[in-house]
Amino acid sequence: MSFDSSGEGIARDHGVKYDAELRRVLSRWELLYLSLGGIIGSGWLFSALYASSYAGAAAVLSWIIGGVLMLMIGLTYAEIASAIPKSGGLVRYAHYTHGGLTGFLMAWAYFLAAATVAPTEAVASTNYLTYLLPQLSSSPVLYWALVVLFMVFYGVLNYLGVKALGSASHLVGWWKLIVPLATAFLLIATYFNATNFVAGGGFIPASGVKPYTGWAAVFYAVAASGIAYSYLGFRQSIEYAGEGRNPQRDIPIALITTLVVAMAVYVLLQVAFVGAIDWGQIRDLATNSTIVPGNWSALPNS
Secondary structure: OOEOOOOOEOOOOOOHHHHOOOOOOEOHHHHHHHHHHHHOOOHHHHHHHHHHHHHHHHHHHHHHHHHHHHHHHHHHHHHHHHHOOOOOHHHHHHHHHHOHHHHHHHHHHHHHHHHHHHHHHHHHHHHHHOOOOOHHHHOHHHHHHHHHHHHHHHHHHHHOOHHHHHHHHHHHHHHHHHHHHHHHHHHHHHHOOHHHHHOOOOOOOOOOOOOOOHHHHHHHHHHHOOHHHHHHHHHHHHHOHHHEOOHHHHHHHHHHHHHHHHHHHHHHHHHHHHHHOOHHHOEEOOOOEEOOOOOHHHHHHO
């Protein structure tokens, strides 16, 4: 099918008139931090734990495999977004290539997926804070009040407009880099135990994980533990392509850099998590018993 900037073609683009109203104010760094902030969210709080429960120490490989696969997808979108920089690109590209019905279905599917992101992040952040504020666990009112406050904050930030969002992405982006990296280095410096990487039958798990062992466990963790979900945040720079100052140049750089940096951060966190496990100090809360070293599947219950 053909497409031109006026929106004419087999699938007419009714969003063209709104494109002219968008402010092209986002720099390369703001696009990069939007994507980086989308990738490094609640995933770093929980995915290392769940990935280890499925793949043991080889969860490190799961993050690398997931990152490489997502980079292949990202390169495709980088090519499209630089050629046709449109806000809401994931929906509009499907509309251009497959018509209005496909665009409509993609729009609803993406809306349903996107609508769950903010609540998911709010609940995940609150769950993690229960370790620092135990009263949240015993008071549903406080727990859900904090979730609502997170949601209000997200809503206000988006309501203020793309420039405010882009500016905030600098601060949030650096925060999301510094905290995970500091956590990883602290764990490695103080608790690292290299023998954990062969617990449970070796690096590629032969036992101690469910439902699969060996390489099947490594690939299973990519989909089941939240690894793929964590990497999907790279789409943010594509979604805001129509509001970038120079999207043809900036989108590919921002997207590829984001995925490479995020993969490095997540791999380092997974290495730190595996190395820092003290099997003698953790207990299975379901059975109130000490977890046998290498019993990776029991970690989520600890």
